[in-house]
Amino acid sequence: MVRRVQLTSARAMETLPFEAETAVVICADRGVFELLVGLLLSLRPLDRRRYRVCLIDVGLTAAQREHVAPLCDRIAPVRDDLVVWPHPQLVAQLDRQIPFWKAMLCRPFLRDYFPGFQCYLHLDADIWVQNTAALDAAVAGVRGGRAVIVPEADAAYPFLASHTANAQSVAERAKLITRFFGEEIAALAGSLPYYNLGFYGLRHDAPHWDLFRDSLRDATRTTFHFLCEQIVLNIVMFQVRNTLLLPATANWMCSMAVPVRGADGLWRSPVYPHTPIDLLHLTGTDKLERYQPLGLLYDGGRYLEGIAHLAAPHAQVG
Template identity: 35%
Template sequence: MGLDAGQREWLSPRVTHLVRPGWDVDFPRRERMPESFKAQVARPFLPRHFPGYETYLWIDADAWLQQWRAVDIYVAAAGRDRLAITPEIDRAYKRHYKRPKLLGMTLAWKNYRHAFGWRIADRLGRNPMVNCGAFALHREAPHWQAWSRVMTAVLQRTQFFFVEQTALNYVIFAERLPVNFLPAYCNWAPGDAAPAFDPERRLFVEPYAPYEPIGIMHLAGRDQKERVFRLQQLGGGAVETSLRYSDSRALCGIDAEPAMAASRVKPGSSRRDAAGGN
């Protein structure tokens, strides 16, 4: 989704499958939804679009991979029957140090209310939001069917940006399907806490000891994609940089991306930004 013909041509020989999803679910007012909404609705149907694989690992197009070990962690944590996924919780995240929302009306609570009503919002809204921008799930895990069922039911009533994530959170906390919650460095949200930078290892790391390397950097939200971050460096000093993939490669001393230059991708479009940064 979001790639022009030239970008699809560049990508095609570098991947096994290149799929443009249609609408996997019929729901009211579908014709009014943006084309990008198909990518959200398609998420519970990945085995349908990419059949024949053992485990499915999803990483959002606004996230990029710094260390391959994050992939290994996700796949191992998923096993055959668990959802491997990262909640939006960390000791560094600023949201945990703010004054509580009036009546507990967090974004998670509002999403539950929008999707399921007040009663379920009051019951589940106190739980942390689990971010489906990165997850791993075995093809035979029961979550696929449960996720698609819940999301389809919600879409008959309402359509909103976080619909697939809210449906998955419902499956986790209301239907209690098995899950492995991973640490925040497996899906780091710099909008909640800027990482630190280790100039010796040339890696982005957690801002607090023991300074675990960030596995996946997730620039969720338009502001994070355009923002210049001021990062504390281990050993002293600070550095200012964008955390977009191309700028991060430059800071880490990695050669520029060879073919699909950033200038060829329009701002706000979707593409696969991933690199093994071992």
């Protein structure tokens, strides 16, 4: 079911009291702690007069939470009333198979966890920021009333260079959209690339929030997939239409194309003109095993030695 709302003109923002302009919101549990620390370290250059770094704790250990607290402006525990709950028969299965599911299904409530901000940017914990300019660009779009997100599309990504890979990608996407929204919506949206939810932005009064919550609740009544919240917000953005798409360098999918390091030390796109990457998204499974040997973690992963005693088994995908 796709819910619809009547859109209204953007409200004037300057007269409203906000703690700061933008909340950068991250959700994390103990399994992604090592990458979370890298992300938080990479966010230290942010202007804290404009940004607050906010963390939703969906299962960190007490020691892990204590370690990251100095790197965050706010930490809030996940709340059962601020999560979309799937059908009760699915919950026990999710607890076993996807223990971080609450990190996915609390996303419609970011503004409720951390009220008092004009703009909200979401970052997956397996991202790290090489250049904060992408966050500034996102805030500029969000401030103007637009949703901001990055499509999973670039000349370096393999499905754009192979008919077989592209056909498979479209078929898989259409199948998942059909599962949650039916064949009619899948026929319209299945051929478009995913908008990746690792990095997106919404204004506090955007119509997307309620649509996202209600549509995600409808979609997960009887079924679940680890991409369900991405599919749902994609469909909401297609419906509302007021979306600013940023280039792939604003959320680079490292599992689709491994970056190259320039002579200046910056990670760059592997194809001409080798544009520097703003946000490196360490997508896929076995993230540390895959990316640490390549030096792709924040600061080459040198920070890991200091937190090895706090690490826990990491099983996140995405």
